[in-house]
Amino acid sequence: MTARILDGKAIAAEFRNECAVRVQRLKEEKGLVPGIAVVIVGDDPASKVYVRNKAQACEAIGMHSEVHPLPAETTQAHLLAFIHALNAAPAIHGILVQLPLPKHIDGQALIEAIDPAKDVDGFHQANLGGLITGHPAFYPCTPWGVMKLLEHTGIPIEGKSAVVIGRSNIVGKPMGLMLVHAGATTTICHRKTQDLAFHTRQADILVAAVGKAGLVTGDMLKPGAVVVDVGINRLANGKLAGDVDFETASQVASWITPVPGGVGPMTIAMLLGNTVKSAERAAGLGTGAETRIA
Ligand SMILES: Nc1nc2c(c(=O)[nH]1)N[C@@H](CN(C=O)c1ccc(C(=O)N[C@@H](CCC(=O)O)C(=O)O)cc1)CN2
Numbered sequence: 001m002t003a004r005i006l007d008g009k010a011i012a013a014e015f016r017n018e019c020a021v022r023v024q025r026l027k028e029e030k031g032l033v034p035g036i037a038v039v040i041v042g043d044d045p046a047s048k049v050y051v052r053n054k055a056q057a058c059e060a061i062g063m064h065s066e067v068h069p070l071p072a073e074t075t076q077a078h079l080l081a082f083i084h085a086l087n088a089a090p091a092i093h094g095i096l097v098q099l100p101l102p103k104h105i106d107g108q109a110l111i112e113a114i115d116p117a118k119d120v121d122g123f124h125q126a127n128l129g130g131l132i133t134g135h136p137a138f139y140p141c142t143p144w145g146v147m148k149l150l151e152h153t154g155i156p157i158e159g160k161s162a163v164v165i166g167r168s169n170i171v172g173k174p175m176g177l178m179l180v181h182a183g184a185t186t187t188i189c190h191r192k193t194q195d196l197a198f199h200t201r202q203a204d205i206l207v208a209a210v211g212k213a214g215l216v217t218g219d220m221l222k223p224g225a226v227v228v229d230v231g232i233n234r235l236a237n238g239k240l241a242g243d244v245d246f247e248t249a250s251q252v253a254s255w256i257t258p259v260p261g262g263v264g265p266m267t268i269a270m271l272l273g274n275t276v277k278s279a280e281r282a283a284g285l286g287t288g289a290e291t292r293i294a
């Protein structure tokens with residue numbers, strides 16, 4: 001079998017176009033421009049690129065975006081005060097703090113300081129907790145993007161066996177919950193899992209999100225599996241690689257995401273979706289139902 005490519009770049013572009021229409025509607029009907037504020041602390045080169053890409057994507061669909069670069073030595077107290085000011089800013093509908101943060105910063109405390117109604121990353125405990133009942137204000141962007149990619153295959157999730165590798169708060173755990181809500185029998189594997197291949201071979205849907213280049217090889221897959229690679233690993237030669245060994249996995253899977261061009265672009269597109277949703281709520285438009293996953 002040679003897998004079909006789940007083209008995140010193209011699917012993200014389609015979704016951004018839908019967001020652009022919603023932004024236009026907000027402007028015309030409510031005179032409101034959705035606004036996002038991104039806080040970045042320090043000089044992490046990859047983070048700077050991601051933040052720039054987010055700002056460009058927002059501006060391209062007519063949103064207001066502001067990036068607040070702060071020096072690595074910024075104090076926790078200053079950051080908290082900064083977030084409180086953004087919470088109170090009426091032109092800002094979405095706030096995010098780019099991760100990773102410098103070691104002296106308590107990132108979770110910053111996330112908890114964001115108004116959950118503006119937490120467009122979906123990382124606040126109120127939103128992650130809301131995933132249990134299926135009704136968070138916002139879904140975390142990466143797992144929500146994965147759900148959109150799965151939807152694109154046209155393969156029903158209900159009743160399928162899903163395996164997520166990775167148990168982070170921002171990808172693995174919310175991913176598992178979203179798959180459960182969609183009706184998959186879901187296993188979350190992680191670094192303590194014994195015999196990873198035993199689990200992955202049961203998976204109709206496999207999501208790899210550990211940050212270990214080439215961890216999943218073709219022989220670890222069930223033939224015909226849908227394989228979604230969240231990993232973005234920078235190799236010594238400067239190239240990017242996913243957590244999945246694309247060459248061998250694409251011989252066994254039915255669908256597979258590339259790296260780059262798979263999940264990454266979806267993460268940014270879903271951030272736009274969350275921010276537009278927040279602005280729609282502020283304007284009294286929409287019910288939120290369109291972001292439901294189950
Ligand atoms: N506050 C947040 N911090 C981080 C998040 C997040 O969702 N919120 N996720 C990642 C970084 N990230 C967005 O912030 C992100 C990473 C990668 C991509 C992307 O499009 N990747 C490209 C490849 C880009 C490259 O060349 O390096 C791809 O996969 O095609 C988008 C967003 C951690 N921090």
Ligand SMILES: [Mg+2]
Pocket residue numbers: 008229258259260261262263264265
């Ligand atoms: Mg990708």
